[in-house]
Amino acid sequence: MNRSRVPRPQPSWGKTGHYTIASVACEQVKPANLNILMTANRDRVSVGQQISVGPKNGTTTRAKDKGFVPLADVPDLVWKNLPSAVKGGRDTAFRTGPEHPNHYADIDQPLDGVTLRQRCVADPANVSVPVWQDYYTRLGHTAPDDRGLLPFRVWQFFDELVAAIAAKDPVRFVAAAGLVAHYVGDACQPLHGSFMADGLADGTGKGVHSAYESTMIDRHQVEIDSGIADALMTTSPPAAVQSGAGAAAAVVQLMDRSAKAVDPLTLVTAYAKVAKKPDDDSVAVTDALWKAFGTRTVGLLADGALTLAMIWQSAWTAAGGDSAFAPADLAAIDRAALQHLYEDPGYVPSLILDTIGPSLSQ
Template identity: 30%
Template structure:
């Protein structure tokens, strides 16, 4: 297994190489979901996770890198679930991972997505790592779990119409999860509630997925309506007479159009990101409780903890006062400026 230091180096090297289609909240969103979750944890957990917050934040986007940079074929289906393709009756879809693996063959799961069941698998692994008090495994699995919970809250990761390709809205995926987030994310409130113990993680992940799925139609309807009512040259930003593209070949929407959609969605993006961060804190906390509440602070030296005390206090003070996270750098898919 890679050491935490080697994983962080790998992460930094590959961020810019990852296409955006399966990155539910882009680098900017995924990383802030994990950071907000760390700060919401109770003190016995928070101290340990904050000691390694750079790793937990960086690792938040590595599940996407594994698919595209390392060509890990098993990775892709973990990020989505095309619910419509599992049948018209959503209630007939098995909720428990064991039941789903018994009902569907591997080919169907790989095609239509494994997301809610993989979250269950990750919870088993995180709880086991907590029980063993295996430091690297705890951080690695917890950070990845935050990514998949982020995916579960992104409406388009629960729909077969994941990029608006079935409704003439191709490109809406990156627009929703990255451009809007990058343009307005600094205004979002990331102050979370104290994490709650989840009595039934299987039911909870399905509650999250079904809530996100219900929002997909709203998202697509709002964007389609505004696009039809807006002149084309005011929807897509132009550069030298051609649609402006980012490094992943996704078209920029104009800032005015992005603002109009964001407003019409009535802060849906912020709500879903907060849901992701709160869910991440809740699932981490539940794994810790189920593991017997081990003393994670013993996994670090006193020097490490003392070195981070001041920054943790200041960061919590800022969050309590303004609801804002500290301003840290993330790779942006839609940088402004020519």
């Protein structure tokens, strides 16, 4: 199923999901100095002001004063926009640009009897650009939007975290930490790893994407806030990684756990059964989805937060964060400095699968 025929809805996980994952991760990091730094910047990474999320003239809007956007949703609220509409936007046409395929990877479509997700979980060496290029090409997915590269985007940001520590630059580190939170959040959303991203090719289940991951999540924020502590206690943190390649493999493993916890086909079928029309995100529909998948969804958010914390910690340990930063560096970063970075299209540039390879550490 080509994305050119079934456009991907926007945004992703809604404001509640992305900000919850980022905020919880700030609490979960273990190295004392890293915990101090991320706690001091929690309101830079997650919600610190009112954000307007929703369609406006075909774009996803941000704070009306065009001010600072908490980092965890910059990839949606800023980068997936035209630069003429939002400063820092990276789109090249309406809802089109290299940033978009960085948010997903349809790796559950069988090829030769096995999915790419299964191949990568069985052997992390398959989390490589050439393997993924071959998979998509053989399935007939040749357009950039049909060649999702989510794990490689996390690899790219892991490299930036390490580089920021080597440069002894806390502004770059906090920026990268907050921004990569978005993609790790996408990875624990099961529809971001599926060719059934917004239903089946025949139109069955159209609208499930935004109904489940945005409207349902936002409507049940109270239950999420009350349930995530218990979910964290029953979720095992993933093992530390040593490199960007390891971070990418860990993201594929997160995507695998997410798809097993909330099977995309089961989710699409459940939505189609209760939806009265396409794109139905009514209270009755989203409450039915919450009843069926709510507890497991809170578990996905907890898993995403723990995976994000692990990626931060791994980069910090690998690059020697404790020795790179002085106590004075472990403080709240000026918002304007962070905004200057994310509004620069050259900062951790948005690339497609066929161009990202040379930028990744080997």
